[in-house]
């Protein structure tokens with residue numbers, strides 16, 4: 127079979143591309159490494175997409191003009207973005223509500239605990255798995271050939287021109303030929319060896335929040351075929367999550383939102399950073415790196431009975447004890463040291479009016495490091511302890527693309543028949559940092575760009 | 587089946603529900619699918635009573651299984667519909683009145699079949715014993731034809747008695763369920779009215795809008811249609827019987843009634859609903875994704891669907907063949923089936939509607955209390 131468009135990957139970006147290309151009349155094949163129940167990559171785990179709109183609509187509670195979206199993007203990336211691609215992403219994001227809805231995806235109001243996103247982000251009813259299922263149904267209905275458990279292991283690329291993809295399926299290998307190629311196979315965040323190259327041995331202790339299938343094989347193949355890269359190869363989006371999460375695929379439920387309400391110590395029982403610097407949604411990403419820098423990449427949050435109900439319930443129950451020493455024994459910390467750390471912290475807490483909804487005045491004085499908000503003595507048993515580890519969401523390294531989603535070769539020329547969409551090229555727009563929902567925006571917009579572009583090239 | 591006889595020790599299924607809800611509560615992606623998830627979010631711990639309430643709030647639309655990123659083979663093994671179906675099924679036995687008969691829910695299909703068989707045999711035997719064959723196989727037409735085979739007062743006493751017992755048993759069972767779930771809120775007329783609307787429309791059987799998922803992740807609205815046919819068919823039959831009673835005692839008009847009589851029209855329409863609805867539901871059940879099934883519950887569901895179908899089938903046959911010699915035997919069979927249905931009501935799938943309604947009332951009251 128000779129296809130017009132061969133797509134590597136089976137997440138949101140791949141499916142948006144497949145649907146768009148097939149609707150333009152192309153013969154499309156989707157090659158997805160994961161088996162059916164696990165298909166859909168990290169898109170399986172998402173909850174929302176950020177879209178620009180001029181007035182409240184559907185579940186979106188107010189206007190979010192493109193200019194404001196751009197400002198937000200500029201702020202989180204410190205301007206490390208391709209302005210043309212950023213503008214295109216934001217402009218075309220406005221079409222996404224209708225695009226998704228017309229393909230069977232449904233939306234719901236922002237979830238409990240995420241009210242701040244209700245204006246800017248459209249939440250998928252049932253979450254990312256529901257989105258992925260709807261897009262697979264639509265693609266199949268349009269006639270896209272879909273192969274799951276089919277991993278792309280090699281690419282025949284001749285002088286920047288794609289000829290075919292080598293695949294492995296049920297232990298046997300084959301070649302899928304096509305006129306054009308779309309790389310939508312995600313980043314390399316599930317490839318511990320690759321992460322270790324960037325981070326050293328500490329990376330072995332990282333947890334991977336999403337799919338185990340994003341091992342970066344397609345990205346690696348492209349880089350070796352002379353495609354130009356973007357993004358810092360040594361950066362990844364790492365957040366502090368519950369240390370008891372599974373190695374892969376723990377997803378959203380492993381988050382822990384209690385850090386601002388307690389203290390965080392390392393294995394030696396020492397505090398190492400201001401837990402109350404800012405609201406948790408603004409700080410959870412730096413805590414991934416902070417914990418990664420501690421011995422054995424472990425942190426422990428301690429809270430007392432006053433704070434237990436202040437944050438979203440977490441999936442693993444905390445360790446619980448009536449004294450700090452007892453808790454220390456339970457979680458494997460030196461009891462005397464932990465007692466001393468807590469005593470020093472308690473003594474440094476100045477009295478104030480605690481209010482977790484604002485930057486309140488409860489802070490410590492004379493402590494290193496200080497806790498600058500929400501500091502209350504740990505004095506009300508029972509005491510609770512949670513373990514923290516770094517959880518990797520995605521990597522930033524990707525392939526450089528043009529506004530049509532065409533890959534750019536090392537010499538700066540656009541590739542003739544190779545396109546990229548999704549996380550594998552998100553670094554073009556998101557050079558640094560993150561804002562909720564933009565991963566899906568980039569994947570959907572460039573998925574559609576790539577699908578249109580590839581179908582057009584295949585025709586001519 | 588293992589049952590907790592006190593309210594504090596969770597059964598394995600209730601413990602599993604508490605585990606699942608802890609995961610869902612940290613995830614919340616299914617919040618918009620139905621009433622269960624918003625209701626669940628009001629809790630941090632999931633006591634057995636809370637679990638029973640949430641399980642009965644679930645309409646088993648299947649959507650949250652297909653939409654779950656933690657569904658098997660994920661190590662979290664999240665399958666909310668299958669677990670809640672099992673908990674629901676247990677909960678009928680847990681709260682049933684009188685308590686010692688709770689074993690009836692374990693092999694529901696078997697004993698309902700036996701009951702129906704004995705009941706039909708009883709009526710046939712009774713008719714044969716009381717009448718000589720010329721009466722039983724004779725052609726009877728005109729007012730009071732049925733009562734030549736069984737006196738009206740006898741029918742009323744027997745069926746009325748069984749029905750009243752069923753009402754009492756179901757009332758006490760639902761009361762036990764209500765108390766065990768620890769509902770706190772004052773129940774106003776508003777909550778009651780809201781629950782009524784939600785129940786009559788099967789609002790939460792639509793997977794959040796797209797329809798329920800039965801065989802695969804493709805949503806459709808067929809189960810809701812079949813359930814409507816069944817439920818409203820049942821109501822129409824009930825209305826027909828009630829109207830017949832009014833005719834009999836109020837006006838002295840005796841059955842059988844003419845084809846054009848409202849009693850017959852209501853009964854026929856209801857009968858058609860009760861033929862097609864249960865067949866549709868049974869087919870949907872057979873086609874249901876095995877991942878969503880719970881065997882004990884499936885047995886009970888099927889038994890009740892078959893009983894409804896037989897009630898309607900024998901009733902309609904009786905209507906069509908009432909002026910032939912088949913009337914006598916058919917009347918015996920029909921009465922036997924209806925008698926068995928009435929006896930079985932409090933110990934059959936029928937109670938799901940009552941528990942569901944109670945859960946909906948509580949949910950509506952909680953929504954009101956929360957503003």
Ligand SMILES: Cc1cc2nc3c(=O)[nH]c(=O)nc-3n(C[C@H](O)[C@H](O)[C@H](O)COP(=O)(O)OP(=O)(O)OC[C@H]3O[C@@H](n4cnc5c(N)ncnc54)[C@H](O)[C@@H]3O)c2cc1C
Nearest residue numbers: 135137139159167168169173174278336548549563565566
């Ligand atoms: C827990 C979690 C929550 C998130 N929440 C959000 C959110 O709410 N909103 C948001 O915008 N973003 C969110 N993100 C980020 C978001 O998941 C990504 O930006 C987005 O899914 C990227 O889509 P994609 O199609 O490029 O990649 P993916 O969806 O990851 O798809 C990549 C696909 O490629 C396949 N693949 C990999 N290698 C091969 C190969 N060699 N051969 C064949 N197939 C291969 C994989 O199996 C996978 O199906 C979240 C991420 C995580 C981990």
Ligand code: SF4
Nearest residue numbers: 610613614615616654
């Ligand atoms: S069923 Fe799965 S996706 Fe839905 S709320 Fe529960 S854990 Fe989340």
Ligand code: SF4
Nearest residue numbers: 620644645647648650
């Ligand atoms: S009603 Fe549907 S979505 Fe809600 S819990 Fe039951 S099966 Fe899940």
